[in-house]
Amino acid sequence: MIKNVFEYGDQAVLIxxxxxIKKEINQNVIFVFKKxxxxxxxxxxxGIENITPSYNKLAIQFDLGKTDITNIxxxxxxxxxxxxxxxxxxxxxxxxxxxxLDFGIDLERLSKITKLETNEIIESHLRTNFYVYMxxxxxxxxxxxxxxxxxxxxxxxxxxxxxxEGSVIIVEQFCAIYPYKSPGGWNIIGKTPLKLFNQSQxxxxxxxxxxxxxxxxxxxxxxxxxxxxxxxxxx
Amino acid sequence: MKTKIKFIKPGILTTLQDYxxxxxxxxxxxxxxxxxxxxxxxxxxxxxxxxxxSFEFILSGPTIEILSSSTSISITGNVDxxxxxxxxxxxxxxxxxxxxxxxxxxxxNRTIDSVxxxxxxxxxxxxxxxxxxxxxxxxxxxxxxxxQKIRENEIFEMSSSMTDxxxxxxxxxxxxxxNKVRLLEGPQFHFFENKSVKRFFNTxxxxxxxxxxxxxxxxxxxxxxxxxxxxxxxxIIKGAIQVPADGQPIILLTDHQTIGGYPxxxxxxxxxxxxxxxxxxxxxxxxxxxxxxxxKISYMLKQETIKNIIKSKVKx
Numbered sequence: 215m216i217k218n219v220f221e222y223g224d225q226a227v228l229i230x231x232x233x234x235i236k237k238e239i240n241q242n243v244i245f246v247f248k249k250x251x252x253x254x255x256x257x258x259x260x261g262i263e264n265i266t267p268s269y270n271k272l273a274i275q276f277d278l279g280k281t282d283i284t285n286i287x288x289x290x291x292x293x294x295x296x297x298x299x300x301x302x303x304x305x306x307x308x309x310x311x312x313x314x315l316d317f318g319i320d321l322e323r324l325s326k327i328t329k330l331e332t333n334e335i336i337e338s339h340l341r342t343n344f345y346v347y348m349x350x351x352x353x354x355x356x357x358x359x360x361x362x363x364x365x366x367x368x369x370x371x372x373x374x375x376x377x378x379e380g381s382v383i384i385v386e387q388f389c390a391i392y393p394y395k396s397p398g399g400w401n402i403i404g405k406t407p408l409k410l411f412n413q414s415q416x417x418x419x420x421x422x423x424x425x426x427x428x429x430x431x432x433x434x435x436x437x438x439x440x441x442x443x444x445x446x447x448x449x
Numbered sequence: 450m451k452t453k454i455k456f457i458k459p460g461i462l463t464t465l466q467d468y469x470x471x472x473x474x475x476x477x478x479x480x481x482x483x484x485x486x487x488x489x490x491x492x493x494x495x496x497x498x499x500x501x502x503s504f505e506f507i508l509s510g511p512t513i514e515i516l517s518s519s520t521s522i523s524i525t526g527n528v529d530x531x532x533x534x535x536x537x538x539x540x541x542x543x544x545x546x547x548x549x550x551x552x553x554x555x556x557x558n559r560t561i562d563s564v565x566x567x568x569x570x571x572x573x574x575x576x577x578x579x580x581x582x583x584x585x586x587x588x589x590x591x592x593x594x595x596x597q598k599i600r601e602n603e604i605f606e607m608s609s610s611m612t613d614x615x616x617x618x619x620x621x622x623x624x625x626x627x628n629k630v631r632l633l634e635g636p637q638f639h640f641f642e643n644k645s646v647k648r649f650f651n652t653x654x655x656x657x658x659x660x661x662x663x664x665x666x667x668x669x670x671x672x673x674x675x676x677x678x679x680x681x682x683x684x685i686i687k688g689a690i691q692v693p694a695d696g697q698p699i700i701l702l703t704d705h706q707t708i709g710g711y712p713x714x715x716x717x718x719x720x721x722x723x724x725x726x727x728x729x730x731x732x733x734x735x736x737x738x739x740x741x742x743x744x745k746i747s748y749m750l751k752q753e754t755i756k757n758i759i760k761s762k763v764k765x
Contacts (some may be wrong), residue, residue, distance in 0.1 A: 215543060219634060221633065221634075221666070222636055222686060222689075222716060223635075223686055223688055223689065223716030224633060224716075224718055224719050224741055224744035224745055224748060225719055226684075226686045226716075228636050228683065228684070235681055247475070254676075263472070263480060264471055264472040264473070264474035264475070264479075264480065264684075265474075265475060266470075266474040266475050266684035266708070267475060267684075267705060268681065268682055268683040268708050269681045269682065269683075269685045270673055270681055270683075271681075271684065272684075273683065273684030273686065275474070275686055277481075277726065278719060278745065278748050278749075279752060282745070283741070284521070293637075309721075310578070334624075347563055348682075348708065349476050349477045350474075350477050350682065350706070350707045350708035351477065351706065351707075352477055352589060353476060353477040353478050353589055353591060354476060354477055355477055357682075373738070393528060394590070408550065413579055413580070413590075413591055414579075416671075418580075419476040419477070422475075423475055425584055427695075429665075439703075
């Protein structure tokens with residue numbers, strides 16, 4: 215499962231799980247990530263600042279004033295030979311989305327690129343069981359895969375200066391959602407009325423690494439109703 | 450009785466900081482916190498705070514008025530500032546405390562040959578922490594008051610200190626060899642061509658003006674990549690040096706993004722990070738490669754030095 219562990223500066227290590235972007239590899243990353251967090255909290259291990267999963271790697275950052283790399287290697291040894299339980303009850307989330315063309319502003323352009331009708335793009339997106347590889351880029355921004363290869367698209371050559379929060383975007387085999395307004399070069403296919411990130415909540419991120427996501431088509435009226443509830447009531 | 454202060458001028462980019470917030474990088478939030486935590490720590494030791502927090506300013510600092518009650522303050526860094534005490538203007542000294550009363554002012558002009566300075570007040574600030582930290586990151590909007598920078602005429606309240614004793618330090622931090630930065634090999638060190646790596650360690654690089662607290666862009670000899678300029682995005686850490694396709698290195702700093710897809714040639718040794726982040730744009734840096742053992746020893750030595758500086762506190 216773990217291919218290699220190497221030093222990453224003097225206060226971090228990087229665990230390598232393989233070369234590709236594949237769900238099976240990432241599930242190992244997430245398994246070790248969750249297992250390490252569990253061991254750390256059960257044994258009150260101090261000095262570990264961040265454990266960050268990505269597609270095929272896991273970084274452990276520590277405070278050199280409180281622990282050192284020998285302890286980190288010992289910790290990794292504890293999980294190295296664990297049997298991977300892939301079926302660790304992934305958190306399943308349904309995300310409402312509206313694909314109207316005023317939200318899905320790139321659908322028609324994508325239709326030309328992919329030679330699919332916009333309806334076929336939407337249907338394929340709705341059929342896909344997405345898996346969350348990692349979060350990053352900005353708080354709560356999920357990298358989800360994998361789209362049907364027929365929907366393959368590249369980034370815009372000139373990124374947009376501002377994309378609305380809640381925009382659902384695709385590029386290559388990935389789908390993501392903007393938690394905040396942001397510049398960006400991904401293709402916009404729709405918009406969700408859900409709030410992805412709320413710093414005043416204990417679990418601030420709606421979506422977490424390893425979660426499974428499915429999208430649900432909603433009408434503009436439903437969209438407005440949920441949007442109002444999420445964005446207007448809590449200022 | 451609470452101490453009330455008002456930012457008459459906010460400065461270019463003044464923010465509230467502590468040591469930052471941990472265990473959130475997996476959901477897209479890096480640790481952040483003070484750019485130069487040792488200066489913040491020394492400042493707080495001077496005003497006798499157990500809970501460490503400061504206002505961090507960049508290049509041109511704020512003007513602050515004490516609206517009510519009295520407080521003890523300290524300014525740490527290499528900072529040019531004035532005080533107005535009982536109506537009289539005087540030149541201020543760093544690394545000592547001043548007791549300030551109602552209507553007194555702190556006028557911070559600028560940081561000298563450095564970027565970040567800290568002003569510490571005794572007592573706790575009346576704000577709720579966000580994820581156990583007061584640190585503000587205006588870009589990601591994380592922190593109290595949505596992580597925003599201090600605005601003109603913004604008012605803060607804090608618990609007052611009862612002290613009327615002023616302190617100074619017998620030893621102050623020195624920055625010898627601040628333009629020499631020690632590095633460890635990065636995870637993709639072998640991606641780079643031998644000749645380029647040699648040049649990277651043997652010629653100086655200049656810090657460009659497009660640098661900020663997220664990252665420092667360097668200009669110098671182009672670093673040739675013999676494998677690929679894109680990798681599968683992986684976790685970024687403070688001090689990682691990534692090299693995009695144009696061959697010009699970028700050092701990720703305190704408010705770095707959480708993941709990134711460029712190969713990393715090296716990582717800054719923790720002992721040298723604070724020196725590095727204090728270098729203003731257009732400074733030249735030289736790199737030196739060291740191993741993990743040397744990095745650990747220099748970090749321990751540095752921590753020891755900070756402790757000794759704090760221990761050198763004496764009454765005025």
